[in-house]
Amino acid sequence: MNDYSSEADVDRSTKPILRIDSPTVFYVDVDEGVRDSLDQLLEAIGLPLRTFPSGEAFLRAYDGSPGCLITDIRTPSGLAGIELQSRLARSPISLPLIITASVEDASLAVRAMQNRAVTLIEKPYRDHELIEAIQSSLRIDRMHRQQDMRTREVFTRLATLSPNETEVLELIIEGVTNKVIANRLDVSIRTIENRRKRIYEKMRTESVAVLVRMVVEARIRTGQAVERS
Template sequence: MANSGASDAQVYVIDDDESARDSLEFLLDVAGIRVRSFPSADAFLKASPPLPGACVVTDVRMPGLSGIELAEKVKERDATVPVVVITGHADVPLAIQAMKAGAADFIEKPFDDEAILSAIRKALQRKNEDDVLASEQSEVRERLASLSTRESEVVEGLVAGKANKVIAFDLDISPRTVEVYRANAMMKMQAKTLSDLVRMVTIAKLA
């Protein structure tokens, strides 16, 4: 599970320390993770490599743009890209700023190999989960949009835990009519059970 999604991902390492770059590049390569490194945030932004499916690993303190400023730039281009920040002990306040700028995690120097690999894999896993959720949300919202006004009202009642008779009273229709709307809504939503329906609506309402 720890490697889930990592083999298909691209990690970009941005650090002005050549030895640190080479070491991390070697580590990721051995771990079977595609990696490309850059000596500065400016060089990375100038190259403008593809971001979908990627993870950015950046040092905080670098000549030119800092790691915090890079995190902000990356998030402007693609808010889904995880950014892992590497920081010296004295840079923890800066790392916290980076987290506020959208960084997924920060690792203090000196770090061991497993610590950085774990942080990268977790960031990639979260991104995969976010991508799956976003795709499911889109599908569910399309299905919800296909419901008629009455079907939507019935679904809202069901999700609120109301019985058919209560929904019928609220909408001033017969319980039998509620059952018809319910059946139609379940079919359009592709929900096999009421719990399926509740789960779908809950997912659709997530920000």
């Protein structure tokens, strides 16, 4: 069933919260005919649809639900197409975006492809083309959410390390041996071994390779510096 949201009932301003549950297809447009057709198409494959009259309405209403966003490259009024794409790029919302465009909009379509990762569908399109694009976008969204959850879990574990353990971890990431770490920190090798053991326990791994990879990948994903000053 459609959830056509008006400007008046979408005034939520909280940031979206990461969620992993049943996906929803979000659609921004005022064309009721296209909206109804899309609703029937998605109902046939068991996917719910939420529609919005403008990009502004979507941005205010979005609550972090998994899914993908569909919009036309042009709409009679309101935020949509490339403008919506640009707004999304500056927001914490990372939903995969599908843009429909006609041949006449080729130049705009090229801009859309350059500005942000987007799936472009040329109109008129067949039902199976849209379904394939939606299913691909939903897989991408789920993968990104799973990666984000793993990253958050890594930082949760890192927060349990003591300052001494964190210091040892940074040197482990640099590839420094226990003996050299002990010399640098002016402690015994046994002390370093004990700290290292606690690090493995708290980070829930027994492999130095896995430990280094999980921390470095988490930092890269969040844009944190990996280098030690």
